[in-house]
Amino acid sequence: xxxxxxxxxxxxxxxxHDVLLTNPFFGRMPRADLVSLIxxxxxxxxxxxxxxxxxxxxxxxxxxxxxGSLRLLSGSRDGREVTLNSVGPGGMSGLVALLxxxxxxxxxxxxxxxxxxxxxxxxxxxxxxxxxxxxxLAMQFLCGRLRxxxxxxxxxxxxxLSARLARMLLNLARTQGETSxxxxxxxxxxxxxxxxxxxxxxxxxxxxxxxxxxxxxxxxTSTGLIxxxxxxxxxxxxxxxxxxx
Numbered sequence: 001x002x003x004x005x006x007x008x009x010x011x012x013x014x015x016x017h018d019v020l021l022t023n024p025f026f027g028r029m030p031r032a033d034l035v036s037l038i039x040x041x042x043x044x045x046x047x048x049x050x051x052x053x054x055x056x057x058x059x060x061x062x063x064x065x066x067x068g069s070l071r072l073l074s075g076s077r078d079g080r081e082v083t084l085n086s087v088g089p090g091g092m093s094g095l096v097a098l099l100x101x102x103x104x105x106x107x108x109x110x111x112x113x114x115x116x117x118x119x120x121x122x123x124x125x126x127x128x129x130x131x132x133x134x135x136x137l138a139m140q141f142l143c144g145r146l147r148x149x150x151x152x153x154x155x156x157x158x159x160x161l162s163a164r165l166a167r168m169l170l171n172l173a174r175t176q177g178e179t180s181x182x183x184x185x186x187x188x189x190x191x192x193x194x195x196x197x198x199x200x201x202x203x204x205x206x207x208x209x210x211x212x213x214x215x216x217x218x219x220x221t222s223t224g225l226i227x228x229x230x231x232x233x234x235x236x237x238x239x240x241x242x243x244x245x
Contacts, residue, residue: 016066016115022090023064025141029134037127041119046110052093057104059097061120065089068114069176069188072106073197083198086111086188088176095141098124111188159238162209164199166234169219173228182220182227189224 005228017038017066026034039159043066046052052063055074063070065087072085072093084106087093097104098121159167169186176187190198196206218230228234 009139019066019089020117022065023092024144025092025095025137026064033127033131033134037119037123038117040123041117044118046114046116048110048112048175050109050114050116052108052116053104053167054107055104059094059099059101059104059121061118062092062094062098062124063108063116063118064092066115066117068116069111069125069189070108070116071111072108074106081197082200083194086172086176086198088187091175092141094144095138099138099142106135111190137201145204161199161201161205163238163240164201165195165206165209166237168199169226169228170193170231170234171240172226173231178229180227183229184231186226188227192223192225 010193020038026037029037036069041210044052044063046068052070070087070093071083071089072087073081073083075081085093087108093108094104098119109180113211128138172186172188172190173184178187192203192206193209196203199206210219210221213233214221216230216233218228218233220227220229
């Protein structure tokens with residue numbers, strides 16, 4: 001990268017940006033390139049429920065979550081919504097539209113007060129053109145997204161709602177979990193309606209399954225917060241042991 005930017009040692013002094021190292025794209029960048037990319041990007045603060053971008057908007061930038069979280073969703077004209085993904089600290093959104101130049105295919109909404117790093121298309125594309133290694137990293141990241149999408153279709157075809165809900169909770173625990181004395185606390189608030197959209201089920205069926213797991217002390221819920229007490233039981237649900245919870 002042929003430009004005068006902060007030295008790699010300056011990276012450690014940039015507040016919040018160390019979370020980028022958890023991202024498979026940024027984490028494998030040469031440190032000097034990452035520092036330069038940060039310097040050419042900007043931070044944006046979003047209040048809870050604020051929309052970062054909407055379906056159909058131009059794909060002029062990508063966003064990486066520094067703090068907080070984003071929900072990616074697609075809606076229909078009659079008001080129905082499907083949650084496509086939840087992105088926590090270190091997670092990236094908008095790379096596909098940035099690369100192909102086509103409109104956004106989903107909305108991105110903050111689920112809590114959130115800070116994102118905005119990288120413009122005019123910044124990233126020249127860097128990818130200069131570096132075959134960075135281009136390969138971008139392709140690997142997109143392949144990971146594709147595999148995740150295929151996994152979602154597999155879930156719908158192969159697993160019932162209880163298994164889909166268990167997989168969703170375990171994935172959230174892995175990406176946004178916070179260890180506490182009570183168990184693994186999922187770091188975002190989710191309504192039963194939002195959870196139902198994420199597992200392609202009904203609110204009533206999700207409520208029924210959560211009640212079963214609360215009674216079995218697998219988890220507890222309180223005003224949208226979820227604490228997992230027995231993650232092994234959720235793994236057994238996925239493995240087909242219907243008597244596990």
